[in-house]
Amino acid sequence: MQEIELKFLVPELRLKGLMRQAKVKSSQVTQMAAHYYDTPDQQLAQAGIGLRIRREGNTWVQTIKAGGDGIAARLEHNLTLDNEQVQAMLDNNDLMPDLSIYKDTAIAPALADFKLKKLAKKLTRLYVTDVERTTRLLIEAGSNEIDVSDNSIEVAYDHGEIIHGCDDTQRNVIQEIEFELVSGDLDFLFATAKVWCKRYKLCLSTVTKAERGGLLIKGQHHSPAISANLSELNINKDSSMPTFLRAVVHNCLLQILPNSSAIVDGSTDHEHVLQLYIGLCRLRTALSAFASFSDEVNPDWLLIIKQTATLLSDYYDLSYLATHIEPMLQQHGAPMVDWTTDVEAIKTTPIDAVSANDFQLTLLELIAFTMSDPSLEPQADKTALGHLTKILSKQQAKFLKTEERLNDVINANSDSDSLDSTSADSKNLSLKNNDKYQAQQQLHYQLNNLRYIGELSAPLYGKKKTKRWLKRVVKAQKLLGKQVDMTYYQQCYQYKAITDPNALYGTGWFAANLKDDSKRLQKRLGRIQDCATFW
Numbered sequence: 001m002q003e004i005e006l007k008f009l010v011p012e013l014r015l016k017g018l019m020r021q022a023k024v025k026s027s028q029v030t031q032m033a034a035h036y037y038d039t040p041d042q043q044l045a046q047a048g049i050g051l052r053i054r055r056e057g058n059t060w061v062q063t064i065k066a067g068g069d070g071i072a073a074r075l076e077h078n079l080t081l082d083n084e085q086v087q088a089m090l091d092n093n094d095l096m097p098d099l100s101i102y103k104d105t106a107i108a109p110a111l112a113d114f115k116l117k118k119l120a121k122k123l124t125r126l127y128v129t130d131v132e133r134t135t136r137l138l139i140e141a142g143s144n145e146i147d148v149s150d151n152s153i154e155v156a157y158d159h160g161e162i163i164h165g166c167d168d169t170q171r172n173v174i175q176e177i178e179f180e181l182v183s184g185d186l187d188f189l190f191a192t193a194k195v196w197c198k199r200y201k202l203c204l205s206t207v208t209k210a211e212r213g214g215l216l217i218k219g220q221h222h223s224p225a226i227s228a229n230l231s232e233l234n235i236n237k238d239s240s241m242p243t244f245l246r247a248v249v250h251n252c253l254l255q256i257l258p259n260s261s262a263i264v265d266g267s268t269d270h271e272h273v274l275q276l277y278i279g280l281c282r283l284r285t286a287l288s289a290f291a292s293f294s295d296e297v298n299p300d301w302l303l304i305i306k307q308t309a310t311l312l313s314d315y316y317d318l319s320y321l322a323t324h325i326e327p328m329l330q331q332h333g334a335p336m337v338d339w340t341t342d343v344e345a346i347k348t349t350p351i352d353a354v355s356a357n358d359f360q361l362t363l364l365e366l367i368a369f370t371m372s373d374p375s376l377e378p379q380a381d382k383t384a385l386g387h388l389t390k391i392l393s394k395q396q397a398k399f400l401k402t403e404e405r406l407n408d409v410i411n412a413n414s415d416s417d418s419l420d421s422t423s424a425d426s427k428n429l430s431l432k433n434n435d436k437y438q439a440q441q442q443l444h445y446q447l448n449n450l451r452y453i454g455e456l457s458a459p460l461y462g463k464k465k466t467k468r469w470l471k472r473v474v475k476a477q478k479l480l481g482k483q484v485d486m487t488y489y490q491q492c493y494q495y496k497a498i499t500d501p502n503a504l505y506g507t508g509w510f511a512a513n514l515k516d517d518s519k520r521l522q523k524r525l526g527r528i529q530d531c532a533t534f535w
Contacts, residue, residue: 050210131160151184
């Protein structure tokens with residue numbers, strides 16, 4: 001069967017209010033002790049599979065979870081075990097799952113890459129969980145409370161610990177709430193989750209207990225940052241416009257949600273922030289470019305996505321400068337420049353931006369959109385392929401026009417420098433550099449959009465046609481991005497030098513390195529123009 005649930009982290013300040021809603025007269029409290037199994041090198045976890053034996057009250061259940069859409073839906077198989085047999089194995093300290101039961105089940109394809117007999121011999125108990133679960137059933141108003149076929153949701157609040165299987169001194173706290181669809185429509189699940197999310201400032205989390213256990217075993221707090229994975233983009237030449245857009249949004253969320261989950265759980269890793277920012281940029285580009293593909297696109301999504309991405313970028317750029325760029329310059333012999341005050345002056349940190357209620361509600365709406373039925377839309381009889389040529393050509397034209405504008409700025413600055421080389425002051429130089437920087441930023445933005453639209457459209461055109469063009473776009477985009485970053489860092493050090501002369505070294509260092517890449521960039525941009533398009 002398929003399990004559809006939404007999981008959230010609960011902020012400490014909202015816990016008491018949430019518990020008043022979770023612990024009502026009809027709710028049930030169950031003590032659950034679960035034993036999680038994998039190979040020592042976590043082969044199951046790497047395949048996205050979780051395997052456990054859990055005591056639920058007085059019952060022991062063997063459960064395996066795998067596959068699904070990677071966001072809210074997963075395949076799940078449960079088998080109630082014989083209590084006496086389980087107890088006997090516990091007494092002998094040899095409680096192990098039986099893999100033979102999955103041979104002819106819906107979960108079998110997820111295990112197809114494993115030889116079950118060989119896998120069974122390698123399994124070991126890696127960690128256990130000790131959790132108190134409070135559950136209550138929510139039934140849509142007006143439904144018959146006896147008829148379980150009506151819209152109903154199980155709300156489960158879990159509080160407890162994950163304990164290392166070989167060292168019970170190593171523990172991590174679990175505090176999360178889940179909303180699982182028991183019966184009825186998905187709309188009821190998302191509508192209910194949005195109410196609770198808004199009321200108690202909940203934050204979406206894609207981190208399973210199995211993933212948390214795996215991190216505990218490795219001595220890590222968060223999983224590595226997730227970058228875009230276009231191999232998971234499930235579209236083809238016959239995809240309708242609404243189907244195409246849902247698949248594209250889903251692919252962006254596969255990058256966004258794991259990174260946002262890590263950040264709201266306390267990660268300060270720059271890579272989580274960067275990959276979340278890139279995921280939001282991809283999503284923003286897709287929703288703008290393909291907005292006509294669906295009537296269900298909410299215009300407010302773009303506003304909130306842009307706002308969140310801007311906040312993340314502002315923090316990332318300055319924080320990265322302080323923690324990575326400054327040490328790099330010192331290795332080259334630069335005197336120390338202290339950026340602590342500048343970073344602390346940023347009012348909105350990544351965790352503030354990501355845990356903001358409007359952003360979390362937007363994520364919920366986007367997940368709901370990807371899971372809604374595309375066949376119900378008016379454009380369901382129109383293929384996406386028929387509309388992509390116009391969109392790609394339009395974006396290519398924007399890129400070329402912006403590139404011309406940058407060349408005009410560069411040529412104008414060059415002419416001005418030759419005329420005023422003896423009288424140019426620092427203020428005029430700063431204004432010229434600012435014009436060039438803004439033009440570079442605009443070109444980088446258009447080149448990003450061209451790349452993202454091209455990559456998301458590529459599966460409909462075939463790998464051979466798209467590979468060469470995309471390779472040239474990506475190379476130019478990366479080099480231009482490097483120049484934009486270096487110009488930003490140069491301007492930061494130039495501004496800092498007003499109050500700290502030590503910053504002059506950084507200003508000169510970046511100016512020298514920027515000149516080295518300008519010719520190479522022009523060459524790479526030219527190769528995009530010379531390359532035949534694939535559409």
